[in-house]
Amino acid sequence: MTLLRVENLAIDVARDGGSCRLVHDAHFSVDRGETLAVVGESGSGKSLTALAVMGLLGEGLSVSGGRILFGDEDLAQMSPQARNDLRGSRISMIFQEAMTSLNPVRSIEHQLIEGMRLKKRLSRRAARARALELLAEVGISDPERRLKQYPHQLSGGMRQRVMIAIALACDPELILADEPTTALDVTIQAQILALTSRLCRDHGVGLVLITHNLGIVARYAQKVAVMYGGRVVERASARQLYRAPQHPYTQGLLASVPRLDLPRDTPLRPIPGAPPDPTVRLGGCRFHPRCPRASDLCATEVPPFVTDGGHEVACLHSGSQSSKPKGAAA
């Protein structure tokens, strides 16, 4: 059964009396025990989409269209109180900045157990016992000692492990992980991702993994949604997406990632141009100014999704390998 289904989500920011659309059409779903990667450049709206699912959009930001279906309830229509009840207990989130996402003046114990005490009505003793289990589960040695410590006494990797423990504390059904490893060393990155995806699979938790790193996608996600300029442009299984990317943007992204399985002298091909400025109105496909295959039609018509065996793409000129620009990596 589908756990989370985001449909045609639009997010606006209020500015100078008017408003400006940052996310135009986010559209994806994730099942229990499944990992969905949402991939895109900075500014593609992937983090905003996650915050909208959490109900934690900042001041001035609001959901202006679409639905966020969690089970059969539309989160976008829920009262703030009902959403707060869901947060932490059924949906939780792991943030990007492991170093600053923990409160510097509260002990690890406090930060781990307060949610359990509130949401699961656990006694202090029971919550503490569960906290010790959680720390052991996320691979922190000597949990008894760590529980008494403060964030500044922990390394970045350990802090992110604590964040994962906090996210898992109340047995949520869905976890949103917003670039959980960008602030960490490369060796730690792999450990944290492996840990997160394993724990989510073991506990049957749906995981939305937000990242700009396509390398991550291949190893840890079953499904991928590619976002560009506030719109999801391609959805597929990770395998399909790697084998045969359909959208010119996805193809460009893959061509710009260094790969060890290609000949050494294969040049990296960056995508020319820059992501669209959300304050400038842009008709048609969001990618057309940078697209090697753009036609006049692309500037006026928003491409609909076309499905081909579960591989969905929103491009008027989508194509397989043959129609790809010469030299792009498969």
Added chain:
Amino acid sequence: MASYMLRRFIGSIIVMWAVATLVFFMLRFVPGDPIAAMLADAGGPDEIEAMKRNLGLDRSLFVQYAIWFQNMLHGDLGNSIYGSRVAVTAVLAEAIPRTLSLSLLAFVIALAIALPAGILSATRRNTATDTTVSLLAFLGLSMPDFWLAILLIIVFAANLQWLPAIGYAPLSDGFWPWFSHLILPSIAIGTAFSAIIARMIRSSLLEVLKADYMRTARAKGLTPWMIMFGHALPNAMIPVITVIGIAFALLISGAVVVENVFAIKGLGRVLIEGILNRDYPVVQGAVLVVSAIFVFSNLIVDLLYGVIDPRIRLN
């Protein structure tokens, strides 16, 4: 931490010594002398000489300083050289509880107002509540304490007759007599302090509310109360405590002026009378006590840092 506190403690003693020494010499350079203040034009040269000798003022400045300093180390601050020549320690023992009662009550009242005001204006930023709090804080900061004191006396003592206008009752007379005499002067002193702290809490909270860990707290689905008191305030209070330490000076100096309006014979009153009479030992003793209050309130602030911030406590 322990060695840090020891260093701070020794530093505090040195500061107090420096203040005491400075005051000792500065007083001697103030125009006018105690003999003239006491005898007015009544005494002849012989009487003046006799009195000087009697009070030890005929010796050189440095000998006077050495004697005073040595006595001070033994807990003897000398006798008033004016009137009945009571011991300075006795004068101070009477005055200190009054000033401390007054400033501590002012402190409590000020915090009781500043904390909710600061929290409200930060959480409802740019609303009518925020504007009102800012305006009141501006008003509170702009009103001179002695003027506010007179205003309070006119309204609550003279017109409404709810509270006594002047004087002091020790706590041993009962809570209400003590409290009723102190409440108006406390408000007069605490208003400006409260305004400063409320503004500080507002700006510090606004900063903290933007922090990543606040987003984490919200993502846990905690209640607004848990988010404010469990996560935001413990962080926001760190810079506020610094300001409280500095602004405590404001309370003491406010007390000096306001005690005179309310005819409370506290440290401020003692200090002013002492200066007018050129009563050197009394002024020196009072200044020593005031500087001790300063130094130790700052020491307490430093200790509080350690309590509130584990990064300081554990390093």
